[in-house]
Amino acid sequence: MTAQLIDGTRIAREVRARVAAEVTEFRERTGIVPGLATILVGEDPASEVYVRNKRRLAVETGMADLHRHLDADVAQPTVAAIIEELAHDDAVSGILLQLPLPRHLESGPLIDLIPALKDVDGLTTLSAGLLARGRPGLRPCTPSGVITLIDSTGISLEGLNAVVVGRSELVGGPMSRLLLERNATVTTAHSRTRDLVAVASEADVLIAAAGVPHLIGAEHVKPGAVVIDVGIHRTESGLTGDVRFDEVSAVAGWITPVPGGVGPMTIATLLANTVTAARMQWEQRQLASRA
Numbered sequence: 635m636t637a638q639l640i641d642g643t644r645i646a647r648e649v650r651a652r653v654a655a656e657v658t659e660f661r662e663r664t665g666i667v668p669g670l671a672t673i674l675v676g677e678d679p680a681s682e683v684y685v686r687n688k689r690r691l692a693v694e695t696g697m698a699d700l701h702r703h704l705d706a707d708v709a710q711p712t713v714a715a716i717i718e719e720l721a722h723d724d725a726v727s728g729i730l731l732q733l734p735l736p737r738h739l740e741s742g743p744l745i746d747l748i749p750a751l752k753d754v755d756g757l758t759t760l761s762a763g764l765l766a767r768g769r770p771g772l773r774p775c776t777p778s779g780v781i782t783l784i785d786s787t788g789i790s791l792e793g794l795n796a797v798v799v800g801r802s803e804l805v806g807g808p809m810s811r812l813l814l815e816r817n818a819t820v821t822t823a824h825s826r827t828r829d830l831v832a833v834a835s836e837a838d839v840l841i842a843a844a845g846v847p848h849l850i851g852a853e854h855v856k857p858g859a860v861v862i863d864v865g866i867h868r869t870e871s872g873l874t875g876d877v878r879f880d881e882v883s884a885v886a887g888w889i890t891p892v893p894g895g896v897g898p899m900t901i902a903t904l905l906a907n908t909v910t911a912a913r914m915q916w917e918q919r920q921l922a923s924r925a
């Protein structure tokens with residue numbers, strides 16, 4: 635292995651410590667404890683793990699854990715009513731609807747019931763539009779956490795070739811926009827890209843977010859590149875990503891592991907967004923009470 639490891643577990647711990655200090659400062663100044671509302675529908679085992687970790691770490695950073703677990707066969711209007719109730723509840727700073735939802739539910743309209751100021755996942759149409767326009771707003775947690783991981787290397791993205799493999803609403807799409815915001819030269823590759831090896835091997839920074847186990851090998855990686863593995867797959871031999879770690883780490887300059895890379899950063903960024911959301915709501919209430 636020649637690549638330096640980007641230790642997501644450590645960096646996430648540092649971010650959470652900062653968030654915990656911000657929560658304390660905010661609580662002392664305003665009397666408000668930021669609250670994270672997670673909504674989990676059904677019994678998907680991976681989703682249960684992620685949501686449990688989000689709740690545990692919210693509590694660990696001093697926030698209130700406001701969880702709703704709904705039956706797998708819950709009706710769309712019932713989920714909508716719960717989101718609307720949380721939207722109006724002043725104890726709720728952030729609302730996270732865990733994805734994927736069971737197939738009979740339509741996620742888009744449900745997500746868009748989350749007010750922009752409580753959209754700690756950054757997934758509403760409004761938050762996506764603000765990002766597309768380069769205006770301030772809450773950003774999606776996984777891509778935003780990836781930027782933090784890249785920053786931890788000390789490498790400036792300005793002018794570098796960044797290639798994002800994947801264009802999902804949760805990760806690839808917003809990832810490309812965040813990299814552009816940092817003045818990288820951004821290429822979005824995806825399942826219809828003709829020659830992925832040719833495109834990916836030009837990347838100074840390669841983000842693997844295709845959701846295909848072990849898609850990215852040494853042939854895709856320019857020597858010395860920063861390789862970020864967003865994939866997470868449960869296989870018989872344990873958790874793996876979109877990157878063939880052993881061969882790519884012999885070529886790359888920097889690499890994230892799975893587990894212990896992007897996953898913990900996603901949760902740390904969610905917590906950072908939640909305290910930001912609490913602050914924005916408090917400021918808005920201050921303005922409203924003075925009007």
Ligand SMILES: Nc1nc(=O)c2c([nH]1)NC[C@@H]1CN(c3ccc(C(=O)N[C@@H](CCC(=O)O)C(=O)O)cc3)C=[N+]21
Binds near residue numbers: 894901
């Ligand atoms: N509305 C919504 N927001 C999300 O942010 C969201 C989502 N839905 N659906 C699924 C994906 C996936 N995701 C992960 C979070 C933490 C880890 C994580 O902590 N991973 C650990 C391993 C944990 C384990 O699986 O044992 C690690 O990589 O080290 C992974 C994946 C958030 N997502």
Ligand SMILES: [Mg+2]
Binds near residue numbers: 800801
């Ligand atoms: Mg895709």
